[in-house]
Amino acid sequence: MLNKISLGGLILTLFIISSPAFAKDQTFTIVDTDQKACFDNTNLMDCPDSGQSFFGQDGQYKGNQPAYRDNGDGTITDLITGLMWVKARGSKVTWNSALAGAKDCNIGEYSDWRTPTIKELYSLIDFNGWLFDAKGAKPFINTKFFDFKYGNTNAGERDIDCQDWSSTKYVSKTMNSDPTVFGVNFADGRIKGYAIIKPRNRQKNKLYIRYVRGNTKYGQNKFVENINNKDKTVTDQATTLIWQKDDSGKTLNWEESLSYCEDLTFAGRSNWRLPNAKELQSIVDYSRSPATTSSAAINPIFNVTDKESYYWTSTTHLDGPCPKNAVYITFGRAKGYMKSPHSGQGKWLDVHGAGAQRSDPKSGDPSKFPNGHGPQGDDIRIYNYVRCVSGGKAIPDSPPTPTDFKASKSKRPSNVMQRQGGMNEKGNGQMQGQRQGQGQGGGMRQGPPAEALNACTGKSQGDNCSFTTPRGTMNGNCLQVGQDNQMACVPEGHGRRQ
Structure with a gap:
């Protein structure tokens, strides 16, 4: 295959492979979210200095910067993770077809393609994306390298009906006992569980699939508890990140969470930070859930205050793209308040699965959302738990305030309604007919x-x-x-x- 790689590409590859990010024991290199701006609770802001409010957010730490190579044969190589991807978008298929189709894929003349795990698939997410309608949106994936298209509204789909399957099946079930598989929506920047069978018509659900090959150890953690000095920290040797063994023990809003980690001096370290979305998702254990293991979806080497907990990240989620929300990871069940269209009775259900990635308002009063938010009644907590991180490749950064960032409230189109995660609409879902992919x-x-x-x-x-x-x-x-x-x-x- 060397004849397919330009000299410049070969030099770049050798440079990255020899870099610290490709260290021998680091099999799970986390790609930066690529968020290069700072935000307060509602707006774009100049990046704050240490000690100021909102210091320590995602844009102020620079990790392993995304780096891709188009191989010219229908494949894209991620030069950070070592994974190779199919460039084309393809067509929507059922989950079973997605799994079975890998063995028949011969793109680039390779025969070892596989369906990506949710951690492999999430490595591609880029939090420079934002969601309007398709004409005013920016996908949460690098479209210079990866083909992407929104849902076909001419065929009755929504712009966001363009999710990707992973191979990671939820160990529990969502909604009304629906077998569920995790996927990434690169239109709106979320991980959610998607039903294998559509509940409304009992037809097989169809999503996109993007096959991957290489680095079969990617996404596999190697946790070691640091017990020499009983400092209650855990090192993931696969990522080189160092984590608090215990969480915050109390819930905080987003601004408080940033300060909690930045002000923390613990285990002889003062360089703690609130993890970004990809860092925190890296420690989800998708083999565990409250319903199946009576635990949070995390390795038991960690202590958890509440097995149904959500945890803040430092990453702003651009929904609109007004920056009112920040990303959280659900280590407990991703709940939503759903009403039956027949009885009108509502109840809280696991709507997206433990290990989902959604977003919450950065500030506000959660009591104003007694029935959740949006058509699936997403649980709005605003006050979430925190687990600080240290180490890894992240270094402090102070990016300039972008001049072309579309964060004006006036630019949010009024014809885009009922988008979960924003603050402009509140509501709850229905158990039937208001489901994923419909x-x-x-x-x-x-x-x-x-x-x-x-x-x-x-x-x-x-x-x-x-x-x-x-x-x-x-x-x-x-x-x-x-x-x-x-x-x-x-x-x-x-x-x-x-």
Whole structure:
């Protein structure tokens, strides 16, 4: 295969392989999130100095920078992880077809392709992405190297209906006992569990697949408890990251979480930081869950205050792209408040699986979200646990404030509604018909029609509703939408789910 690699590419490859990131024992090199800006609770900001509010966020630490090589044969090599990927987007397939199809893949004349694990797949995520509709969005993957396309709205899909399968099956089940597989949505920057069989029509769910080869040890942790001085830290020799064995013991909002780690002097170290999204996801143990092992989804070498806990990361999640949310990892069940369309009774369910990656408002009052948020009723906690990290490749950085960053509230289009994770709409989901990978595309006009508003007069959030249109009767749920959080009847299938 050397004849396929240019001299420059070969030199770059040799340079990276000889770098500390490719150390012999470091089989699980974490690629930086590539977030190069700083944010407060709601806006873009100049990166703060040590001791100031919001210091220590993702953009202020520079890790292993993403580096790819297009091999010119339909494959892309990740020069940091050592993984090789299929460049093309391909077509949507069932999960079983995704698994079986790897052996028939011969792209680049290789015969050892496999379906990626969730940790392998997540290595590709790039948190410079943001979500509008497809015309105003930026994918959470480097499209200079990887082919990508949003959902086909002309075929009734939503922009975000473009998730990728992994090979990682959830050890428990989601929703109403649905067998579930983890996947990454590179349109909105999330990990969620997706049902193998669509609950509404019992048809096999179809997502995209991108095969991988090389570095079969990627994603496998090698934890060693540092007991010589009983400092209660754990080193992952696969990543070279050093972790607190114990978590914060209490929940904090995002700003408090940044300060907690930056101010921490512990085990002879003062260089603790709040982990970024990829660092924290690296220690998820997808063989564990509260339902199957009576534990959080983490190696038992770590202590956990609450097995149903969510943990903050330092990474801002650009949903809109107003930077009101930050990424968290669910080490407990990723809960959502779901209402039955028949009885109207709601209950909390595991909607996305332990090990999902979602996002929370950075600040606010969680009591304002008694039924969660969005069509799947995502559990809004705002106050989450913290586990600080040290070591690895991350070095302090002070990136300049970008001048072309689209973070103005006024640039958020009003026709993109019910996107989980944002603050503009609150609501809850339904157990049937409001599930992963389902629903219709299209948006909404510059505000709900009067009929939709009137249909929810005197009703509560999540109640069933209906109103008459020229096309017939529309059934849905009462949800708060728009900048003014007006209560309106949102038709079934128009919720923006990930």
